[in-house]
Amino acid sequence: MSWDSARRVAHLIGRPQAAVSRVLAEAAGCVLASPLVSPGAVPPVDRSAMDGYAVSGAGPWRVIGHVRVNCAASVELTVGQACSITTGAAVPAGTTSVVRDEDVELDGDWVSGPGEAGRHIRRAGEECRAGEVVLPAGVVVDGPVLGLAASLGLNRLTVIPQPTVAVLITGDELVHQGPSAPGRVRDAIGPMLPHLITQAGAHLGPVLHLPDTRTALLEALDVARADLIFVSGSSAAGPADHLRPVLALLGAELIVDGVDCRPGHPQALARLGDGRLVIGLPGNPFAALSAFLTLGMAAIYRLRGLPLPALPVASIPGGVDCHPRSTRLVPVRVTEQGVVPVGHGGSAMLRGAAGADALAVVEPGPAEAIAARLLPLDPGARLWGG
Incomplete structure (x- = not known):
């Protein structure tokens, strides 16, 4: 399957969870399932935008009282009068402007200063009116939204819950401490995937390391309680690659069986009978990263209730070689002049990706590309819409 088709299919195949009502503290990272509507005007009354003096008419003004933010305005101003006021306090009736403390000149009970009409007053309903839609459905709930x-x-907010994503890492040759050695390979995917998953806006479920046996993988997939399960290092066709036979034993529907891209060709996407999704990642680290950004990000976006974002296009001033048949995913750094390949883009290498801003999606062709779409390496980047 072509790279673009695989990405679209991965986004189409999932189903978000049903909307739920959550308290604000538990809604962060979810997606609004319905528009955010203001139940009342904000602010509900005219308020002071500064610490200073509420004044009426032209100055100088005689000070007749004080209004605090936690009290209703207890004075009413007539022309030539003022009262001191704190930021956020309701302005007294008759107020024409607020003069900031730093602009005021005091002389006993009298103040003077610039008193432009309407200055430093937040009007009732200035931010929104009662019943106004302030945010549409589909917005990610972040700090400002909360x-x-x-x-x-x-x-409370009505939201689509974050999907839970589990990780199964296979490989008898993997070690989890110290350097690689003959016959032993330091696991790089295990430390990488959890961060990618949480940055993509999903909830991280179990992360398990499995031996290279069909039984272990079958049992782990059968009991994994997650909306999406990544299986790393078992997606090719070698003697230790058990994912496809295990999926067949579980009665899974194999939807993507290889993607025409480099690196990351032997990735796979399947759907189990209960709706859980399984994505097979290659065992080489950069190939696994490429597959995560291809199938994984698209699936997570759908499960979160988000559209698949369009990728921006950037020029490649020096050009980059195309592959005659496959989409290339090339680590690049973004500059003011365009994007620059950083090298070290072999399927087993993460050096290039670690020093890059994005992957250039280079279409197949006979020569070289001078422009490409950009696939962000940070799954939480605004470029992804998260």
């Missing part, structure tokens, strides 16, 4: 909801007086 703050906005609180400022609207809301205690």
